[in-house]
Amino acid sequence: MNKAKLSSFAIAGAIGLASLSPITTVAAETKTQSTMQTEIKTDCKDCKDKKAEFNKKMKAARERWNSLSQTQKDEVYSLLENKMKENNKVLDKLVELKVxxxxxxxxxxxxxxxxxxxxxxxxxxxxLRGKGMDRNHTR
Structure with a gap:
């Protein structure tokens, strides 16, 4: 009986010592830094100024766009259509590769x-008619 108790204590001790090995208790070093949210937060006034400036530029771009002839607009639409066709080729290739x-x-x-x-x-x-843009803009 005493031999059984001693051997079970010995096994439990061996398992306990194995679980304290340096492999599991030492954390790996990383080269990344952690940043606090306050460090990456920008000045809100600066954000509003940039957004206002961007919206002003986009309004001017829309006005210039509206002054183009239909032929000029069609040239741009043709280029965009070609871009869409090329994008479709990429999508087809991703299907072919089973991605x-x-x-x-x-x-x-x-x-x-x-x-x-x-x-x-x-x-x-x-x-630029996507995320963050006012879809009810004046033309």
């Missing part, structure tokens, strides 16, 4: 084509 699924790519292509067609039909300024 993306065909159904997902078909949905992406259909959405892109619909958005492009709407922009072209409405004669809209085709650039």
């Amino acid at each position: 993306l699924e065909q159904s997902d790519v078909d949905n992406l292509k259909a959405n892109q084509a619909t958005k492009f067609q709407k922009i072209k039909e409405n004669g809209e300024f085709p650039m």
